[in-house]
Amino acid sequence: MEDIGIVAVGGYNEMGRNMTAVVVGEDIIILDMGIRLDRVQIHEDAEIDRMHSLELIDMGAIPDDTIMRDVNGTVRAIVCTHGHLDHIGAIPKLAHRYNAPIISTPYTTALIRQQIDEEKKFKVNNPLIALKAGGTYEITEDISVEFISIPHSIVDSVIAVIHTPYGSVMYACDFKLDRAPTLGESPDFDVLKKIGQDGVLAMITETTNSARSGKTPSETIAKEMLRDVLLGTEESHVGMIVTTFASHIARLNAIIEIAEEMGRIPVFMGRSMEKYLLAAHDLGYITLPDDVEIYGQRKDVDKALKKIMEDGKEKYLPVVTGHQGEPGSILVRISNGETPFKVESGDRIIFSANIIPSPMTRANRYALETKLKMRGARIYDDVHVSGHAYREDHWEMLRMVQPTHVIPAHGDLAMHSAYIEMAEDAGYVLGETVHLLRNGEILFLEP
Numbered sequence: 374m375e376d377i378g379i380v381a382v383g384g385y386n387e388m389g390r391n392m393t394a395v396v397v398g399e400d401i402i403i404l405d406m407g408i409r410l411d412r413v414q415i416h417e418d419a420e421i422d423r424m425h426s427l428e429l430i431d432m433g434a435i436p437d438d439t440i441m442r443d444v445n446g447t448v449r450a451i452v453c454t455h456g457h458l459d460h461i462g463a464i465p466k467l468a469h470r471y472n473a474p475i476i477s478t479p480y481t482t483a484l485i486r487q488q489i490d491e492e493k494k495f496k497v498n499n500p501l502i503a504l505k506a507g508g509t510y511e512i513t514e515d516i517s518v519e520f521i522s523i524p525h526s527i528v529d530s531v532i533a534v535i536h537t538p539y540g541s542v543m544y545a546c547d548f549k550l551d552r553a554p555t556l557g558e559s560p561d562f563d564v565l566k567k568i569g570q571d572g573v574l575a576m577i578t579e580t581t582n583s584a585r586s587g588k589t590p591s592e593t594i595a596k597e598m599l600r601d602v603l604l605g606t607e608e609s610h611v612g613m614i615v616t617t618f619a620s621h622i623a624r625l626n627a628i629i630e631i632a633e634e635m636g637r638i639p640v641f642m643g644r645s646m647e648k649y650l651l652a653a654h655d656l657g658y659i660t661l662p663d664d665v666e667i668y669g670q671r672k673d674v675d676k677a678l679k680k681i682m683e684d685g686k687e688k689y690l691p692v693v694t695g696h697q698g699e700p701g702s703i704l705v706r707i708s709n710g711e712t713p714f715k716v717e718s719g720d721r722i723i724f725s726a727n728i729i730p731s732p733m734t735r736a737n738r739y740a741l742e743t744k745l746k747m748r749g750a751r752i753y754d755d756v757h758v759s760g761h762a763y764r765e766d767h768w769e770m771l772r773m774v775q776p777t778h779v780i781p782a783h784g785d786l787a788m789h790s791a792y793i794e795m796a797e798d799a800g801y802v803l804g805e806t807v808h809l810l811r812n813g814e815i816l817f818l819e820p
């Protein structure tokens with residue numbers, strides 16, 4: 374029986390470079406085409422936008438899709454679930470090899486368009502199709518994709534359900550079951566249950582936080598943590614800088630609201646801040662108050678920092694890039710004394726982010742914090758909650774959908790193992806109904 378199969382192309386052995394292919398008879402649907410940036414960053418002189426796909430594959434930075442040559446069938450669509458780079462970052466390098474449209478939600482589509490525009494090596498002419506969450510698109514006569522809105526750490530994220538004559542394949546990468554999101558809607562549990570009742574042949578699921586016990590705290594908690602740090606102080610006049618994920622629009626929106634409560638002007642700085650924030654504003658995902666300032670270019674950022682020093686730090690709330698200590702980011706330049714902003718004793722630096730647990734980011738972050746502290750900064754760390762489901766959220770999702778087969782994806786072996794143990798508790802059997810796939814493997818399913 375080789376009518377429907379799952380190809381693990383990338384993201385099964387690691388965090389990043391996600392790519393899966395679903396084979397349905399003679400047709401193939403690709404899910405996500407992501408990049409793994411830490412594999413690029415170890416090479417100091419790497420300029421991604423000029424690099425060739427094969428070079429990036431050799432570096433382990435993008436999925437090795439050369440294995441697709443051995444898979445029978447024609448690619449009919451490339452479906453991306455959200456705008457994080459580990460889901461869309463390889464599109465400029467790989468999509469042109471397939472004569473197929475790229476289907477994603479409007480915000481994700483806007484980010485994909487920017488990615489393609491920045492590419493200097495390849496011409497990517499695939500049609501871009503913006504499909505709203507809740508919508509369904511007919512890919513072929515008997516295959517369609519349905520987008521189900523789901524909370525995650527970037528707006529307009531969806532679970533993709535591929536409906537086929539053999540049953541549906543649900544691709545849940547990435548998600549959290551947040552019942553009180555601060556932007557966007559909570560999961561539509563009725564729709565998820567309905568799809569489960571109709572019969573899901575296979576669920577491909579992210580496993581990032583499957584080893585963490587309990588359930589992921591709601592984004593509302595992160596907002597209250599931020600409010601407590603920024604407003605709950607007797608030293609409300611000092612300089613404060615927030616750094617967070619530029620793509621986390623809900624978090625940026627919370628910071629804007631809290632800045633208003635503080636009577637400070639929110640000032641967003643950095644190219645990525647400008648990119649994600651303006652795209653979200655243009656498409657109507659957030660409204661920006663009149664006094665919000667946004668600066669992308671380095672010279673504009675430095676001018677704004679100079680103005681903040683002159684007018685008084687207590688009037689502004691700068692929101693900057695650099696939470697992982699990325700070289701060249703604004704916070705790193707501030708820590709090096711390379712901007713007009715001078716950190717003084719008692720100034721506060723608020724990290725509304727976790728530390729990505731790779732040795733390189735740990736080292737970068739250590740250097741950044743140490744330099745800031747030497748200038749007198751007070752550090753507020755981990756004012757953050759995750760955008761990925763914890764173990765008991767996975768348990769709920771699995772029991773709600775009741776897929777015949779479940780396939781852990783989007784994580785390393787330890788993450789998959791934790792997921793598989795949970796799935797075994799729910800009655801699944803390793804090798805029969807819960808499957809461990811490695812990059813490059815293909816699994817044919819018994820409908």
Ligand SMILES: [Zn+2]
Pocket residue numbers: 455457525547
């Ligand atoms: Zn994500």
